Amino acid sequence: MEDFIRVSPLKVLERSSQGGLGRGNLGVLMARAGVGKTACLIHIAFDKLFRKEKLVHVSLEDVPEKITSYYNVIFYDLVKALNIANENEVRILFERNRMILAYLQQSFEIKRLGENLKNLVEKVDFVPDTLIVDGLDFEKAGRDVFVGFKEIAEQFRVEIWFSARTHRHIADVNERGIPYPCHELDDLFNIIIQLQPTQSGIVLKLLKDHDAGVRPDASVRLDPNTFLVMPE
Numbered sequence: 001m002e003d004f005i006r007v008s009p010l011k012v013l014e015r016s017s018q019g020g021l022g023r024g025n026l027g028v029l030m031a032r033a034g035v036g037k038t039a040c041l042i043h044i045a046f047d048k049l050f051r052k053e054k055l056v057h058v059s060l061e062d063v064p065e066k067i068t069s070y071y072n073v074i075f076y077d078l079v080k081a082l083n084i085a086n087e088n089e090v091r092i093l094f095e096r097n098r099m100i101l102a103y104l105q106q107s108f109e110i111k112r113l114g115e116n117l118k119n120l121v122e123k124v125d126f127v128p129d130t131l132i133v134d135g136l137d138f139e140k141a142g143r144d145v146f147v148g149f150k151e152i153a154e155q156f157r158v159e160i161w162f163s164a165r166t167h168r169h170i171a172d173v174n175e176r177g178i179p180y181p182c183h184e185l186d187d188l189f190n191i192i193i194q195l196q197p198t199q200s201g202i203v204l205k206l207l208k209d210h211d212a213g214v215r216p217d218a219s220v221r222l223d224p225n226t227f228l229v230m231p232e
Contacts, residue, residue, distance in 0.1 A: 003082045007228040008047040009040050009204055012193065012220045016209050021159040021191045023129075026150055028162045028182060031195035036202065037163035038134060039227050040195060042074050044161055045132050049094045053129035056099045056117070056158075060108050061135030064100040071098075074227075081226045099126060110148030117156055131160040138164040138181040146188045166194075178207055195222075201230055 005011075013020050021027040029044070031037045048055050059067050075094070079087050101116055120126040133149070153160045164182055172180040178192060186192060192208035198221075206218035221230045 003084075004050050004078065005047060007082075008050075009043045009220070009222060009227060009229065010047045011229050012204050012206055012218065013191070016191065016206065016212075016218070018210055018212075021161070023157045023159055024154045025190040026146065026153060026160050026162070026188055027191035027193070028164050028189050029193050029195065030164045030166050030179065030182060030207075032166050032168060032197075035195045035197055036224075036227055037165070037195065038070065039074060040204070040222075041132055041134055041161060041163050042070060043227050045071075045098070045130070046075070046078070046094075048130045049097055050090075052093065052097065054097045054099075054127060055130045055132065056101060056120070056128045058113065058131055058133045059100065059102045059135055060133070061104075062102065063104065064102050067100050067102070067134075077226055078228075081228060099128070110145065110152065114152055114155070117152070121156070128156065128158050131158050133160060133162045136162055138162075138185075143185060143188075146185055150188055176208070197224070202227070 010020070029037055029040055045055050045057060057067055071094070075091065078084065084090060099120060101113070103112070117128065120128070149160055166179055166181070170180045172183055174183040174186065176186060178186040179194070182189065182192060186208060189208060190210050191206070194205050194207050196203045196205060200221065202222040202224050204220050204222055206214050208214065209218065222228065223230050
């Protein structure tokens with residue numbers, strides 16, 4: 001567990017004013033297509049699972065079997081990269097503490113998500129600490145959708161992580177340095193992180209840190225193959 005947390009992408013938040021996202025808050029990971037948003041989101045999920053927290057992965061694009069496959073592939077990469085000896089024990093821990101909710105063919109609604117989470121809490125005694133939301137189109141989703149997610153985060157006392165796709169050809173950036181498509185929504189997010197490919201790896205840069213100013217050193221380099229933090 002400690003080996004992974006030491007090289008987890010969320011290490012970038014060690015330099016955050018509050019050391020993390022926090023319950024009731026929204027965070028977003030921004031990157032162009034193909035840079036590795038989904039892989040990085042799953043690493044964020046692993047960070048929570050290694051800490052024995054409970055996690056719900058909300059997919060708006062893929063069936064649960066495909067999401068499970070993503071987790072398995074990345075997990076076995078971690079096993080090799082970190083030489084994890086108790087592989088079966090860790091895998092069972094992950095499976096016990098993770099739930100997948102899939103909303104396909106435009107079946108997603110905030111109200112429905114709230115009902116599903118309530119059922120998990122009341123009927124299955126599964127009380128989540130974190131939600132990972134994958135596949136939400138920031139360009140099509142209106143502000144009301146994110147206000148609804150904020151209400152979910154506060155109601156269930158969870159932190160919620162999203163991924164947002166940026167575009168090379170859209171240069172819109174607000175006065176606080178937040179690029180499209182989050183430039184008109186950044187007040188709703190407590191943490192905003194951007195993935196940027198470079199010749200020496202992928203830079204994970206903190207763009208927004210709650211209500212505090214972002215430190216100049218608030219970034220880490222990730223190995224483009226494993227998405228684990230590289231030595232400084």
